[in-house]
Structures are given as C-alpha cells and as structure tokens.
Amino acid sequence: MGILEVKGVNKRFGGLQALGDVNLSIAENTVHAIIGPNGAGKSTLLNVLIGKLIPDTGSVMFDGQSVLGRAPHEINQMGISRVFQTPEIFSELNVMENMMISCFAKRDGSFRMQAMADMFGEKDVVEKAEKMLVDMEMADKRYDHTAAMSRGDKRRLEIAMCLSQEPRLLLLDEPTAGMARADTNNTIDLLKQIKDERDITIAIIEHDMHVVFSLSERITVLAQGTPLVEDTPDNIKGHPKVKEAYLGEAA
Amino acid sequence: MLGLEKKDFNLLMVVVALSLFAPLILNIFPKESAFAFFNGGYPDLMQRFAIFGIFAIGFNILFGLTGYLSFGHAAFLGVGSYAAVWMFKLLGYNVLPGLILSVVVAGLLSVVIGFVSLRRSGIYFSILTLAFAQMMYSIAYSDLFGRWLGITLTNGETGLQVYNNDPQILMGPDSSTVPHIFGLEMSSRLTLPVGPWEFVFPVGYYFCAIFLVISFYLSIRIFRSPFGLMLRAVKSNNQRMTYTGLNPRPYTLAAFIISGMYAGLAGGLLASMDPLAGAERMYWTESGAVVIMTVLGGVGTLIGPVLGAGTIKYMENIISKMNEKLLHEWFSFLPESLEKAMVWSASWFTGEGWHMTQGVVFMLVIIFLPGGLVQGSNKLFGRRKRKSTDDAATKQPAE
Ligand SMILES: Nc1ncnc2c1ncn2[C@@H]1O[C@H](COP(=O)(O)OP(=O)(O)OP(=O)(O)O)[C@@H](O)[C@H]1O
Numbered sequence: 059m060g061i062l063e064v065k066g067v068n069k070r071f072g073g074l075q076a077l078g079d080v081n082l083s084i085a086e087n088t089v090h091a092i093i094g095p096n097g098a099g100k101s102t103l104l105n106v107l108i109g110k111l112i113p114d115t116g117s118v119m120f121d122g123q124s125v126l127g128r129a130p131h132e133i134n135q136m137g138i139s140r141v142f143q144t145p146e147i148f149s150e151l152n153v154m155e156n157m158m159i160s161c162f163a164k165r166d167g168s169f170r171m172q173a174m175a176d177m178f179g180e181k182d183v184v185e186k187a188e189k190m191l192v193d194m195e196m197a198d199k200r201y202d203h204t205a206a207m208s209r210g211d212k213r214r215l216e217i218a219m220c221l222s223q224e225p226r227l228l229l230l231d232e233p234t235a236g237m238a239r240a241d242t243n244n245t246i247d248l249l250k251q252i253k254d255e256r257d258i259t260i261a262i263i264e265h266d267m268h269v270v271f272s273l274s275e276r277i278t279v280l281a282q283g284t285p286l287v288e289d290t291p292d293n294i295k296g297h298p299k300v301k302e303a304y305l306g307e308a309a
Numbered sequence: 310m311l312g313l314e315k316k317d318f319n320l321l322m323v324v325v326a327l328s329l330f331a332p333l334i335l336n337i338f339p340k341e342s343a344f345a346f347f348n349g350g351y352p353d354l355m356q357r358f359a360i361f362g363i364f365a366i367g368f369n370i371l372f373g374l375t376g377y378l379s380f381g382h383a384a385f386l387g388v389g390s391y392a393a394v395w396m397f398k399l400l401g402y403n404v405l406p407g408l409i410l411s412v413v414v415a416g417l418l419s420v421v422i423g424f425v426s427l428r429r430s431g432i433y434f435s436i437l438t439l440a441f442a443q444m445m446y447s448i449a450y451s452d453l454f455g456r457w458l459g460i461t462l463t464n465g466e467t468g469l470q471v472y473n474n475d476p477q478i479l480m481g482p483d484s485s486t487v488p489h490i491f492g493l494e495m496s497s498r499l500t501l502p503v504g505p506w507e508f509v510f511p512v513g514y515y516f517c518a519i520f521l522v523i524s525f526y527l528s529i530r531i532f533r534s535p536f537g538l539m540l541r542a543v544k545s546n547n548q549r550m551t552y553t554g555l556n557p558r559p560y561t562l563a564a565f566i567i568s569g570m571y572a573g574l575a576g577g578l579l580a581s582m583d584p585l586a587g588a589e590r591m592y593w594t595e596s597g598a599v600v601i602m603t604v605l606g607g608v609g610t611l612i613g614p615v616l617g618a619g620t621i622k623y624m625e626n627i628i629s630k631m632n633e634k635l636l637h638e639w640f641s642f643l644p645e646s647l648e649k650a651m652v653w654s655a656s657w658f659t660g661e662g663w664h665m666t667q668g669v670v671f672m673l674v675i676i677f678l679p680g681g682l683v684q685g686s687n688k689l690f691g692r693r694k695r696k697s698t699d700d701a702a703t704k705q706p707a708e
Pocket residue numbers: 071074076094095096097098099100101102103143
C-alpha cells in the first residue's frame with residue numbers, strides 16, 4: 059500500500075475526458091514523477107488530490123483515509139501540500155509574513171482567534187519561519203516585498219512555505235518551468251536535499267527530463283488523461299510507448 | 310508600551326493628543342474674526358468626528374484587511390442607535406446599558422448578515438450587504454416587526470424617542486432627564502474664554518473621544534496580531550490560504566462581526582449624544598459615506614479612517630453652512646458683476662451643493678493619491694514609501 063492510492067478516477071470537462079480511469083499508487087518516502095505532454099491531465103490530477111476538483115468517479119486515499127468530500131484546507135491539514143504551476147504566494151505581503159502564515163497554519167490549525175497577541179511575539183512561529191528561511195538561503199530576503207521577486211525566488215518561497223507545514227506528501231507542479239539553467243540546477247539540489255533530510259513523499263510533475271531523471275525513483279507517464287506506463291527511470295527512458303506519447307508517432 | 314511597538318505607540322499618542330486638544334485646535338480662529346466660520350470646535354461636530362472615526366476604524370478592519378467591501382454597514386449603525394434608545398426608554402438615561410446593548414445587538418445582527426453575505430465575494434458580497442441594509446431600512450421605516458408584534462419597535466418614520474410615560478425603571482425622582490454617565494450629563498460643557506477666543510470643552514465629546522482612543526488602540530492590536538495577518542492573507546490570496554490549511558470563512562466572518570460591533574458602538578454613541586433613532590441612519594447613503602471616509606483617509610492604514618471621517622464630517626458641516634448671504638459678504642470686495650459671477654459659481658459647491666465638493670475632493674484624492682490622505686501626508690513629510698502596500702506590520706531588519 060502506498061501513502062497515496064488513486065483508483066479509477068475519471069473527470070470530464072464537458073466533452074473532454076481530462077482524466078480517464080486513473081490508477082496511481084505512490085509509495086511512502088519516494089520521489090514519484092508524473093510526466094506527459096501538454097494537456098495530458100497532470101495538473102487536473104493534482105487538483106483532484108488537493109480537493110480543488112471533485113472527480114466524477116473513483117477514490118483517492120491518503121494514508122488510509124479518503125480525501126474526497128473534504129474541504130481543501132482539511133486535506134492540507136491531513137498532510138498534503140502543493141506547489142503550483144504558477145507560484146501562489148501572498149504577493150502583497152513580505153517574505154517573512156508569507157512564511158509566518160504557513161507556520162501559524164501548522165501550529166494552530168485551520169482557524170484560531172488570536173486578535174490581541176503580537177504576531178512577532180509568537181516566538182516559536184517566528185523562530186521556525188526564520189530557520190526555514192535560513193535553510194532555504196532566503197534569510198537576506200526576509201523583508202523583501204514578494205511581488206517584485208524573481209520567479210525562481212517566488213517558487214523557492216512557495217516550497218519553503220509548503221515545507222514549513224511538514225507535509226507527508228509534497229506535490230510539485232512544474233517547479234522549474236520558466237527557470238534559467240542555473241536556477242533549475244539549484245532547485246534540483248534543493249529537492250534532493252529535502253528528500254534526504256526529511257521523511258517526505260514527493261510527487262513531481264515536470265517537462266524537463268533532466269530534472270525528472272535526476273530526482274525520481276518511479277515515473278508515471280500520463281497521456282490524454284490515462285496512465286500509459288509506470289516504471290523506473292531507466293526503463294522509462296527508451297520505452298516505445300513514451301516516445302509515442304511525446305512524439306505522436308508509432309515507434 | 311501597552312503591547313505596542315514604538316511606531317504604533319507614537320501613532321496612538323498622536324490620536325490621544327488630537328482628541329484631547331481638539332477643542333483648542335478646532336477653535337483656532339478668534340470668535341469675532343472673519344474666519345471664525347471655519348472653526349469646527351463646537352460640540353455637535355466634534356462628537357461626530359469621534360463617532361464616525363469609530364465607525365470608519367471598524368469598517369477598515371473588514372475592508373482594509375480582508376478586502377471585503379461592505380455596502381451595508383449603516384444597518385449596524387442604525388440598530389445600535391435603536392438599541393440604545395430602547396435602553397433609555399426601559400431603564401433610564403444612563404448611557405452605559407444602552408452602549409452595551411448596541412454593541413451586542415449589532416454583533417448578533419452581523420453574525421446573521423455576515424454568515425449569509427460571506428458566501429459570496431467581490432461585487433456579489435457588496436450587493437448582498439447592500440440588500441440586507443436596505444431591507445433593514447425598510448423594516449425600520451415601516452416598523453414592520455413592531456406591527457407584527459403589535460408594539461412600537463422603531464416608531465416608523467417618526468423615529469424612536471423617549472417619552473415621559475416610558476418605564477425608565479432605574480430612574481429615581483432626581484435622576485437626570487438627559488443622557489448621562491453616572492450623573493455626568495453628556496450635554497454639559499465647560500466654556501473657557503481666553504482673550505478673543507472661546508474654547509468649549511463638552512462632556513459628550515470627551516466621552517466619545519475615550520471610545521475613539523480605545524477603538525483605535527484595539528484596531529492597532531488587531532492589525533499586528535496573528536489574526537490580522539490572516540485577514541491580510543484573505544485579501545492577498547484566498548487560494549493559497551486554503552491550500553495552506555487555513556479556512557478563510559471564519560476569519561472573514563470574525564472580521565465582519567468585529568466591524569459590525571464597532572458600527573453598533575458608533576450608533577449607540579450617536580443616540581447617547583441625542584436620544585433619538587431614525588431609519589434614515591440605515592439608509593444606503595450612510596453606508597456609502599463610511600466607504601468614502603475610509604478610502605479618502607487611506608484603506609488598510611491605521612490612522613486613515615480617522616482622518617477620512619474627520620475630513621468628510623468637517624466638509625459636511627462647514628461647507629453646507631455656507632449660504633448665499635455669506636458668499637455675498639465674502640466676495641463683496643469685488644466689483645458687482647464679478648461678485649455675482651463668483652457667488653453663482655461658488656454656490657454650486659456650497660450649502661446644498663456640498664456633495665459636489667465632496668465628490669470633487671474624493672476624485673482628486675483617488676486620482677492623485679490612491680493611498681488616500683495618509684499617502685499624501687507621507688509624501689508631504691518625505692517619508693519613504695513603505696515596502697508593504699498597507700500600513701500593517703512591516704518590520705524592518707535590525708541594522
Ligand atoms: N477547469 C477546467 N475546465 C475545463 N477544462 C479544463 C479545466 N482544467 C483543465 N482543463 C482541460 O483539461 C485538460 C488537461 O489539463 P491539465 O491542466 O491537467 O493539463 P497538464 O497535463 O497539466 O498540461 P500542462 O503540461 O500544459 O500543464 C486540458 O485540455 C485543459 O484544457
């Protein structure tokens with residue numbers, strides 16, 4: 059049994075079958091890549107996992123508990139965090155405030171009324187946020203306004219926010235998209251380090267095969283909403299079905 | 310100090326000082342001088358500065374922090390007034406029970422209105438709140454509930470007031486027959502002539518000012534709290550908030566209730582200054598006025614709403630008093646044809662036309678100072694542009 063078990067998930071958008079009978083099992087403490095051409099349904103699958111979309115049929119179990127029917131914030135509290143394809147951060151707030159929000163969410167749950175406390179007086183939260191920024195080499199950007207940051211920095215912040223929640227499953231949607239080579243390599247190093255240092259399961263969607271093969275232990279290939287193959291990186295590399303899916307021709 | 314950082318404490322002290330010395334500052338022109346007309350230091354206006362300051366501070370907790378624009382906050386102002394007058398009728402003229410009830414009733418009402426309206430966001434939220442407030446206005450204006458129950462609840466278009474045969478069970482034979490706080494009458498005042506000046510220190514105004522300072526202090530605390538941070542998260546990115554394991558709904562509802570209670574307090578204070586309550590206090594123009602005050606002063610800033618409320622109430626009271634006779638006096642030094650032209654054009658913007666002035670001022674501020682008067686004063690005093698768009702908690706690194 060994997061930490062995440064997706065069974066028979068279907069999702070239609072009008073006439074479009076975005077997900078067709080998806081079965082997926084992700085083993086605990088592994089890095090599992092999901093690849094496939096544009097429009098294959100990868101982001102849609104993540105949307106189902108975090109409760110943003112409700113599938114037409116099928117089941118999603120996380121650590122033995124059903125995810126379906128729960129509100130997104132409850133699913134997050136179960137231990138699933140997601141980094142989005144376009145960075146989703148609090149862009150009116152500075153880096154430290156962004157970090158503190160996720161640290162408060164981890165400490166206090168989905169709602170806690172603390173209207174008379176000084177936010178910077180909550181030492182445990184402040185320390186945790188600062189430590190995470192140091193770990194992520196963002197300490198010097200602590201008071202930067204996030205709206206003006208580079209895409210790489212925004213992504214880094216989003217990852218830091220997700221990690222500060224100590225998730226058991228981290229979902230990454232094209233974390234290196236639009237990044238320069240150097241930034242991409244930094245991100246690979248960062249993710250390797252995360253994987254080595256923590257008990258964490260990572261599901262990563264990525265078009266950059268360099269990233270995929272540097273990180274993942276298992277790979278699922280998705281095409282037109284359906285998983286084609288699932289195997290180890292070595293076996294995926296020369297797989298005819300994969301070439302077919304990507305190049306649109308028989309091998 | 311008081312759990313505040315130095316910068317915030319100083320701001321609080323500015324508000325305390327302004328409140329304390331308002332009767333002096335606002336009566337800067339000697340009584341008989343040509344400019345005495347512009348003095349705003351009379352009790353009726355000063356009370357309004359404080360009361361509408363409270364109203365706007367509370368409104369800003371909702372709108373400034375969460376970005377939810379309510380167009381129906383006058384409903385809470387109105388029920389606050391009704392609640393207070395009912396306490397005067399039933400218990401007596403001590404304002405304390407009335408103020409407590411006005412906050413409680415406004416709080417309860419905002420639970421209901423907030424719970425329903427917050428199911429939508431953006432323009433739909435605004436329209437829902439507007440619809441609720443207009444409904445409340447109609448109910449009060451026709452005394453619908455009162456007629457159902459067979460009693461007088463709001464007294465319809467006449468408005469609710471205290472009559473001699475009301476129970477007033479806490480009134481003794483020699484109790485005061487005007488609103489008071491433990492015997493100290495709201496309408497009493499100390500008049501202090503100093504040379505050509507005349508300063509008035511009204512009890513009612515200082516009573517309201519104490520609430521203004523407390524309200525302001527609490528709003529600073531809220532802005533700097535984890536709760537305030539979450540409210541800013543709601544405004545910034547609802548989606549990220551949800552996928553960070555936070556439920557935005559109870560946070561916004563809490564902000565809505567708090568701001569409703571502020572409005573209720575303001576309504577209760579209005580009734581404490583003048584023991585009347587009418588449906589017009591719930592009319593949509595009142596809801597619009599608090600939006601204008603907040604935006605004019607600076608949305609999401611701490612002191613902006615206070616400045617905005619002061620500016621609007623000053624304009625409303627002073628400019629609307631400028632009548633044609635006064636204008637003729639002012640322009641009498643000009644040749645007659647020119648004088649007539651000046652009076653004619655000025656009369657568009659004065660007296661009844663004060664709304665024109667308000668509109669023009671509002672437009673100028675929004676176009677040239679989108680951050681409101683606070684942005685203007687920051688520019689004036691050459692303060693560096695803040696790193697955070699709003700005034701809230703932006704710690705600077707220690708050097
Ligand atoms: N909310 C939606 N409503 C309608 N159609 C949608 C919706 N979300 C996704 N789709 C469609 O479903 C299909 C799968 O989209 P999805 O975003 O999952 O692809 P993807 O594999 O993430 O692609 P990419 O690599 O370009 O990000 C696409 O054809 C897309 O247009």
